[in-house]
Amino acid sequence: MYLSNLKIKNFRNYKSGNFNFKKGTNTIIGENDAGKSNAITALRVLLDDSYYYGSKNLKESDFSNCLGENWRGEWIIISATFGGITEEDMDNEVCSTLSIAEIEEIDEAENIGEVSRLLTNDIDGVGSLTLFIRPNKSIRKKLYDSKDTIEFEKIRGNIRLVDYEFYYTSKSDFDFLSDDNYYSLVGNLNESLAMNPSDDNSAKLGIKIDMIDVYQHISVVYIDALRDVLREMKTSKNPIRRIIEAIESNIEANHIEGVKRKIKALNDEIIAIPQINDIGNSLNSELKDILGSVYSPDLSLSSNMSDEISSLSKFLSMRSKDDDELELLGLGHLNMIYLALKIVEFESCRSRELLNIMLIEEPEAHIHRHIQKTLFDGLSVKEGYTQLIMTTHSVHLAESSEISRMNIIKSFNKESIVMSPSSGLDLFASEKLQKNMKLAKNIERYLDVKRNGLLFSKGVVLVEGDAEEILIPNLVKKVFGISLDEIGIGLINIGSTAFEYIASLFDAERVMRYCAIITDLDQQAIPKGSYLYKETAEKSGTDRKEKLNRLFEDNNWVDMFYADTTFELEFLDDNEKYITPIIEGNFSNKTTIQKYLNALDGDDIENRNLAMLKLANKLGKGWFAIEISNTIDELVSIPNYILDALAFASQESMSIATYIKLIKHEALYIGKEDEFIKDIEVAQNNEDALRIIVEKYLEKYDYEVTYFINACEGYLTLLGEGV
Known part of the structure; x- marks a missing residue:
């Protein structure tokens, strides 16, 4: 038996969280404060007898942030689904108690849909265990019997934490993450509606059980991220x-x-x-x-x-071979020793035959990045008797983890959202790409440490090659005074035009992050007789646009942004002055230099474009981008399609503080910094006043920063709704 699913409702920063796990090693990844530790805590509240968490431990802060001040009367629900229940497991009375679908039911299933409901992955049978943290029956009855809204709100307002009970059940497969289903259990309290506790439905809630019986057969070992190895020893x-x-x-x-x-x-x-x-x-x-x-x-x-x-x-006590005390070892070695000891302890002490789970928070702590991948492989204990679930924000550990064994958490508007990156990928390959491939496996092999950054980014920009990868971050830094990292953008060089495979990760079913694709349409804007003229390039660009539009037209998380020609030619417009120093610095022959300068400064656009492409090919596109990065200043012009792509990708990561920094950078450049700072000091921490100032400066200064911010739908949401 193994843990196949964890559902969390209204707990801490989770409004509705749905985690999927497999046998063996699983990872939960996400940035700081995304909710990784709270997911582990929820699992421990439900399954870990060494972490007893009863009504006396309940705090207001345990209720979801999304409930705000209206937590009273709401329920916290934590539910685990178990897979791999065999006929042998069913001989155990507790296992039989948990089982939703026994082996006989699966054998007698009448159709594929019913089998799918009964089976998860490769399991033989499924079971469930659910904890309802809810007001006691007396309180719920008073809410139900209230005569009007005033009486209802008075009763609800007087609910205390001590009025809550911990109610454990088994055999429930009810999807309480859905708001409609949740209301059918609890009622819509914000509309002064409560359900009659006398009508509690065991088909939804499950069968009440004594958790003491379950604890005797399930083992959970937890290793904290904030571990003091010397003290623990x-x-x-x-x-x-x-x-x-x-x-x-x-x-x-x-x-x-x-x-x-x-x-x-x-x-x-x-x-x-x-x-x-x-x-x-x-x-x-x-x-x-x-x-x-x-x-x-x-x-x-x-x-x-x-x-x-x-x-x-x-x-x-433990010593090194050189007879050194543990105190003399570094934090990295101490952590590795401690993790090894915990695994030995786990393997030695496991005595609960149904399920053994090891939970490790941030195993990478204090450990050099080159060792982290080896550590991940070494932590994979025997699948026959245990599962390993670890949290991490290390790209090195994420690289070693299969995306099919990965849950990604993002935090948006103070809510943790759980994402499953492999969900439906193979179906996308067969139905959309019309290819018989294991897309999830292929992407796992593709995602190295560098590209794995897209799993941790708040927004993603996919580009064709080295030139875009090198130059775009430098353009943003010069013009806006901020880095892509500051606005949470991961820029990934695909190294080709096959964007559809990686872009398929971003979807409402998988990774809900905005992904912008920047690619060239390759319209031939150079003389036809030139050796750089590509006869089929324009058709390839058109075909690529049609394919990407077809694949992602219904996907709100992916959008495409096209250069009519190529990145180098789009950049050339209004930016010729940054190319001149590169020509003079890379050629010694005065005739060659003058030939390039005349072409770039001339009225013949096709010859000008040809000179630019020749120069890029002569130096190498990547090196040419590095050279340009060294010559640009704050007045460099960023092509509009790139600005649009950045605006799309950064919708969830922009903030008032970022906008202020952007405008302050512009104000400093045009000598208006004192005026801007004075306005900011008057507003201080008043968010509404800060919004007014941002709007004022956007209207006053007609610069690219204005274009970038106004292009971002997230900005309008921020100003209009205060998200």
Whole structure:
């Protein structure tokens, strides 16, 4: 049996979270504060008996941010689905209690749809366990019986955390993440509607169970991200002591007896030391002086060093081969040692036959990036008896993880959104691309450390080659005074025009991030007789546009932005002055230099374009982009199609603070910084006032920054709705 799914409703920064897992190793990735730790906490609240979390632990902050001040009366629901339940597992009473679909039901399924409902991946059968954190029945009855909105709101306003109960059930496969389904359980409290608790439906809620019975068969081991290895090793529950306790029964009796004899002899030898023996004599003498010989007890000092193996484990410590103490090792080595010890402990101490889960938060902490991939492979413990679920924001660990075993979390508008990058990819390949390929597997092989950045970015821009990859970030930095990293944009060089494969990741079913494709239509704007003229390039560009439009026309997360000709020629417009220093710096022959300069400065557009392309090919497009990056300044003109692409990709990442920085950069360049700063100081932290200032400066200064911001739909949403 293994954990195949985790659903979270109204818990912390989750309004509705749906995680899918497979046997073996799984990863949860996302930027800081995306909700990775809260997902792990939800799983522990449900399954980890060492992390008991009852009504006394419940806090207002445990209710979803999306509920705001209206958390009273709402339910927190955490549900796990288990796969791989075999006929052998069904012999276990608890496993039978959890099972939704027993083997016989699957065998008797009448159609494919029913089989799909009963089966997940390669499982034999499924089971479920659900925790409902909800107001007790008395409170829910009062809400239901209230006569009007005023009475309802009064009752709801008086609900306290102590009025909540923890209600565990099994066998439920009800999709409570849907708002309509959730309301059918709870009622729409914001419309003063509550459901009658007497009508609780076991078909939706499941069958009430005693979690104590379940805990005896499920094991969860948790390793915190904020781990102090040295302190952990000195606690009574350190891994070495737990391992010793687990293996004690396997130690041969003669070894144990030998140790006990030596400890007894040591205790006797300690007491035989005259100075120690004198302590007991002195104590007896003092007692006789105080109490007299009649009432004074006759005491002696003894050494009671325990001869129990488990007690002796606290004296065990680890050293390096050079006999160095752990304190002398670096944090990286300490973390690797600790993780290895926890795995040994886990394998030694596991005793719960149904399910063993190891949860590790940020295993990459303090570990060099070159070791992280090896670490990931090494952490993959035996699939036969356990699952490993780790959280990470390391691109190196993400590279090693299959996207089919990956859940990505993004945070938007204070809500954590869970995304499954492999969902429906193969179907996209067969239906949209009309290719019989394993697209998910192919993308996994394609995503190296560099390209894996797209999984962590807030928005993505896909480009054709080196020139765009090198020059676009430098253009943005010069013109706007910010980097692509600051606005969360990952710029990925596809190295070709086959955008459709990587762009397919971005979809409402998979990764919900805005992806802009920048590509050339390759209209031939040079003399036809030139060796650089490509007869079929324009048709290829048109065909590419038609294909991309067809594939992604219904996808709100992907859009295409086209250069009519090529990136180099689009950049040339209004930017000739940045090319002149490159010509003069790379050629020594004055005739050659003058020939290039005349062509670029002439009225013949086709010859000008030809000179630009010859120069790019002569130097190499990537190196040419580097040269341009060294000559540009704040007045460089960014082609509009690139601005549009950046605006589209950054819809979810722009903020008032970013806009202020953009405009401050422009104000500084035109000598208006003092005026701008004065307005900002007056507004201070008043967000509405800051919005007014942003609008004022956008209207006042007609610069590319204005174009960029106004092109961004997210900006209009920000100003209009305060998102």
